[in-house]
Amino acid sequence: MKREILCTISALPYRQPIPVYGFRFGSGDKTLAVMGAIRGDEFQQMYTAARLIQRLEKLESDGALSAGILVVPCMAQFSMNVSRRFWPLDNTDINRMFPGYADGETTQRLAHRIFQALQGYQWGIHLTSFYLSGDFVPHVRIMETGFQKDEAGLDFGLPYLVIRSPHPYDTVTLNYNWQIWGTNTFSLYTRATRDIEPGSAEVAVESILRFLHRYGLSSEEVPEGCKSVCVNESQMVAIGSSSAGILLPQKHPGDKVAAGEMVASILDPYTAKPCEEIRSPVDGTIFFFRHAQILSERTIVCRIIPQNNS
Amino acid sequence: MIETVVSAQLPVGEELAIQKNRIEGAEPDSRRIAVVTGTHGDELEGQYVAWKLARLLEQKRKILHGTVDIYPALNPLGISTIYRGLPGFDLDMNRIFPGSRTETMNEYIADGIVRDIAGADLCIDIHASNIFLREIPQIRINEKSVDQLMPFAKLLNMDFVWVHGATTVLESTLAYSLNDIGTPTLVVEMGVGMRITERYGNQLIYGIFSVMNELGMLDEPAIPVQPPIVSTDGHVGFVNASESGIFLPRVSHADRVEQGQTIGIVSNPFTGEISEKLLSPLSGMVFTLREYPIVNEGSLIARVLGGVAK
Numbered sequence: 314m315k316r317e318i319l320c321t322i323s324a325l326p327y328r329q330p331i332p333v334y335g336f337r338f339g340s341g342d343k344t345l346a347v348m349g350a351i352r353g354d355e356f357q358q359m360y361t362a363a364r365l366i367q368r369l370e371k372l373e374s375d376g377a378l379s380a381g382i383l384v385v386p387c388m389a390q391f392s393m394n395v396s397r398r399f400w401p402l403d404n405t406d407i408n409r410m411f412p413g414y415a416d417g418e419t420t421q422r423l424a425h426r427i428f429q430a431l432q433g434y435q436w437g438i439h440l441t442s443f444y445l446s447g448d449f450v451p452h453v454r455i456m457e458t459g460f461q462k463d464e465a466g467l468d469f470g471l472p473y474l475v476i477r478s479p480h481p482y483d484t485v486t487l488n489y490n491w492q493i494w495g496t497n498t499f500s501l502y503t504r505a506t507r508d509i510e511p512g513s514a515e516v517a518v519e520s521i522l523r524f525l526h527r528y529g530l531s532s533e534e535v536p537e538g539c540k541s542v543c544v545n546e547s548q549m550v551a552i553g554s555s556s557a558g559i560l561l562p563q564k565h566p567g568d569k570v571a572a573g574e575m576v577a578s579i580l581d582p583y584t585a586k587p588c589e590e591i592r593s594p595v596d597g598t599i600f601f602f603r604h605a606q607i608l609s610e611r612t613i614v615c616r617i618i619p620q621n622n623s
Numbered sequence: 624m625i626e627t628v629v630s631a632q633l634p635v636g637e638e639l640a641i642q643k644n645r646i647e648g649a650e651p652d653s654r655r656i657a658v659v660t661g662t663h664g665d666e667l668e669g670q671y672v673a674w675k676l677a678r679l680l681e682q683k684r685k686i687l688h689g690t691v692d693i694y695p696a697l698n699p700l701g702i703s704t705i706y707r708g709l710p711g712f713d714l715d716m717n718r719i720f721p722g723s724r725t726e727t728m729n730e731y732i733a734d735g736i737v738r739d740i741a742g743a744d745l746c747i748d749i750h751a752s753n754i755f756l757r758e759i760p761q762i763r764i765n766e767k768s769v770d771q772l773m774p775f776a777k778l779l780n781m782d783f784v785w786v787h788g789a790t791t792v793l794e795s796t797l798a799y800s801l802n803d804i805g806t807p808t809l810v811v812e813m814g815v816g817m818r819i820t821e822r823y824g825n826q827l828i829y830g831i832f833s834v835m836n837e838l839g840m841l842d843e844p845a846i847p848v849q850p851p852i853v854s855t856d857g858h859v860g861f862v863n864a865s866e867s868g869i870f871l872p873r874v875s876h877a878d879r880v881e882q883g884q885t886i887g888i889v890s891n892p893f894t895g896e897i898s899e900k901l902l903s904p905l906s907g908m909v910f911t912l913r914e915y916p917i918v919n920e921g922s923l924i925a926r927v928l929g930g931v932a933k
């Protein structure tokens with residue numbers, strides 16, 4: 314294992330320079346790069362990358378790796394250390410600044426520097442979080458850019474492979490640009506973001522090691538994963554609230570639901586009496602569930618993968 | 624008359640209502656313009672324009688034809704919390720248009736706003752830069768809609784029209800969404816965040832009357848306006864800080880500068896040293912100048928429009 318400084322975040326005179334570390338394993342080939350936390354609340358993503366680093370260190374010393382791998386656990390220190398999700402000075406999101414710009418604004422420059430370090434790899438994995446707070450079934454997500462290799466996403470052995478058609482705001486993310494610039498890119502979502510969950514981090518680490526093994530890049534056997542089901546995001550059924558109040562979930566990501574079954578209730582915030590019972594319109598599996606104590610009306614509560622897709 | 628454009632119930636006993644002031648003259652259905660502002664909660668220049676325009680139109684009601692809709696606050700929660708974005712939401716409000724009825728309350732609100740403005744003869748979307756930069760009164764036009772918008776832009780009495788390149792991420796702005804469905808929409812940028820520059824507001828109101836004249840909405844002699852400088856006549860140069868520290872300007876906003884002239888310095892309060900002298904890349908007019916003193920590496924300091932005659 315080689316630890317090196319990929320770039321430095323500098324905001325003198327009142328913050329000390331912050332090194333962004335890359336951990337290199339195996340050969341000098343650019344086989345796989347894994348990006349951890351870009352935002353200041355992606356604790357689970359940093360933790361997952363850190364656990365991956367431990368496992369790769371062991372594999373390397375056992376002589377089991379036949380690939381060149383780079384892991385960047387965190388480039389969000391400047392935000393993380395002050396409890397902010399985005400760049401604290403102007404609240405911009407580095408993951409909306411890709412491919413970056415060397416002569417641009419601060420977060421464009423940071424995106425540019427990390428993108429330089431991540432370029433040229435055959436495979437890229439971004440451990441990331443969603444713009445709505447909520448919990449997911451662990452899955453691999455591929456952006457439909459026209460350049461993507463969907464089948465490879467099945468090799469992680471996670472329960473789902475989700476194909477997403479990019480919205481305009483997706484075109485400035487790492488995933489989208491990485492793919493456009495020739496790296497086969499996956500976003501890997503574990504259950505949580507703000508909470509450290511060792512179990513779900515382990516699921517993610519195992520899935521990456523499984524991927525390496527399937528491509529003959531690591532000789533270590535990894536237990537069989539799931540047979541991934543491929544779902545297009547547009548086939549999922551979104552269920553929203555039609556009233557506002559306290560959100561009381563009845564189901565969790567991964568749960569099976571029958572048509573008509575209750576997935577959550579909205580309670581009157583003053584009397585705790587139910588003002589809405591939110592029911593699934595279809596048979597299926599809960600894929601995403603909002604993490605919120607209170608909810609506005611007309612807001613998504615969960616997404617369900619309908620039965621005929623699973 | 625105050626009308627509610629779209630509303631939604633917030634979690635705990637409060638309604639979020641987007642409202643407008645509808646001012647009708649003779650034949651109210653003959654023509655309609657929409658003056659909108661307050662998408663970014665820290666931009667307040669438009670508040671003065673909304674107030675003053677409503678007062679002046681009240682006096683001009685006898686000579687008014689058609690309808691003027693004034694929307695002072697597209698993001699009431701942002702304005703009320705001194706927050707640029709949508710409180711509790713990751714995406715900038717100007718990145719979720721044209722909105723949706725199946726995502727979140729914020730997208731539902733965006734959808735309601737677009738539906739209400741759609742079909743107007745002209746929409747003027749007033750922005751006020753941000754808290755970091757001061758702008759001269761200007762119009763920003765996507766190069767894709769120059770032909771439709773330039774005739775209106777030249778009537779609005781602004782100093783400058785900046786024609787910018789088309790990028791996918793900007794397809795989710797209010798202006799793009801409205802232009803896309805055939806409702807001509809001009810973006811005004813002027814002044815600075817969290818402040819009001821009445822002089823700029825009065826200048827814009829003069830321009831709004833000039834446009835209304837052109838559209839046959841005011842029974843009074845047309846007001847002559849100064850033609851703006853158009854960016855395609857010259858060249859825009861950017862000045863970004865290379866060092867972090869405290870910025871001190873050495874020119875005034877809207878000054879003419881020579882190539883190589885010092886626009887400002889980055890100072891270091893610890894040592895009394897000048898960390899960096901920021902020089903103009905070309906001779907021209909400083910149409911954007913940094914207002915907020917703290918800078919990080921990359922922070923935008925100034926934009927200079929060169930190549931135009933004095």
Ligand SMILES: [Zn+2]
Nearest residue numbers: 663666750751
């Ligand atoms: Zn704005």
